[in-house]
Amino acid sequence: MNCQCAAGKPLSARFLSCLLITLGVAGCNAKNEYVAPPPPKVSVARPAESAVTSYLELTGNTAAFRSVDLAARVPGFLETIDYKDGAAVSKGSLLFGIQRDVYLAQLAQAQGSLDAAEAAKLNAQGDYERQAALGKQDFASQARVEQAKAELDKAASAVTQARAGLDLATINLGYTQVLAPFDGVVTQHLADAGSLVGIAGPTKLATILQVDPIYVNFTVSEPQVLQIEKSLAKRGTRLTEDEISQIPVDIGLQGEDGFPHAGHLDYVAPHLDPASGTLQVRAVLDNKDRSLAPGLFARVRVPVARREKALLVRDDAIGTNQQGNYVLVVGKDDVIVQRPVVIGSREGRLRIVESGLAFDDLVVTQGVQRATPGNKVTPQQVEMAAEERAAADTRKTGTP
Secondary structure (H helix, E strand, O other), X not given: OOXXXXXXXXXXXXXXXXXXXXXXXXHHHOOOOOOOOOOOEEEEEOOEEEEEEEEEEEXXXXXXXXXXXXXXXXXXXXXXXXXXXXXXXOOXXXXXXXXXXXXXXXXXXXXXXXXXXXXXXXXXXXXXXXXXXXXXXXXXXXXXXXXXXXXXXXXXXXXXXXHHHHHHHHHHHHOOEEEOOOOEEEOOOXXXXXXXXXXXXXXXXXXXXXXXEEEEEEEEEHHHHHXXXXXXXXXXOOOOHHHHOOOEEEEEXXXXXXXXXXXXXXXXXXXXXXXXXXXXXEEEEOXXXXXXXXXXXXXXXEEEEEEEEXXXXXXXXXXXXXXXXXXXXXXXXXXXXXXXXXXXXXXXXXXXXXXXXXXXXXXXXXXXXXXXXXXXXXXXXXXXXXXHHHHXXXXXXXXX
């Protein structure tokens, strides 16, 4: 193409003008075509296959192993408080002292009554023996002998009554000292020294709790009970009392990761509560360091079944919609397919998939937000991370 440049212009200016004209003409002849972006890249992995234990995850509350109200059972003034509020005490430790002088006097009076009754009985015994001997020789009438026997029986009854009075006085004197019935922790006192207690009946002074071991009470719903019984029926077994105590239970508190406290089942109610449709269950845990206090909210995990080959996927790869849970898998021609699944309990960073997934499925684990069902992707297959496999394989294996 000839380029006509204006005469008189410098050579460099004339060359630049010609170049711009040439590029303009060439641009008018080019075709504009849309080029689609490549499919988005996503990471995919096959589900991990491992032996796992299925758990019931429930909620409950901790409770003292034993709890007893300490009460003043006899009237009197509270003289001493012999413990520090909230302190741990041993069985038999003196906790409260109630005035003893009145009860010591009553004990002495009862002892005197017993001594007098025993002396009267001894005298009646001698009189009866004399009259009986005379009666055998016909020197005393039968009536006199019978009268002496009646006096002896009366004296014996008086001794029995006096001895009971002494026992009662001894018991009342013992009630003036309130002792710890077992090793435990005592709450704050509810009556101050100098208070008159026990007048209108027993007066509560404090409460003692045994917290080592400690209970965890929780409930199992009726559908869960039926599911467990169905599982046991398939195996042709039933839980015995000895087997119940062998079932491990893991406990976690609010703010704790996982279930760091271990114990075992202690009690299963023989019937469901018809009002709530739940079964009362109790676990027991060692609590020597007193890290667990009664009344805490607790997360409870109980093993119910053992599966040797279970499929697990990353928990963050599972989505939820109105139909339930699902995962995204790469199907034919690298097209994303939404697969509904039934999930189980969590195992570390993984989640058990009960149904809806096969071992050779490629599950989208990263880039889920770029994977749209029906669209193509560029899958990049990866292996399950080492820590995820470790989390899947590190589990408690106890089963009922």
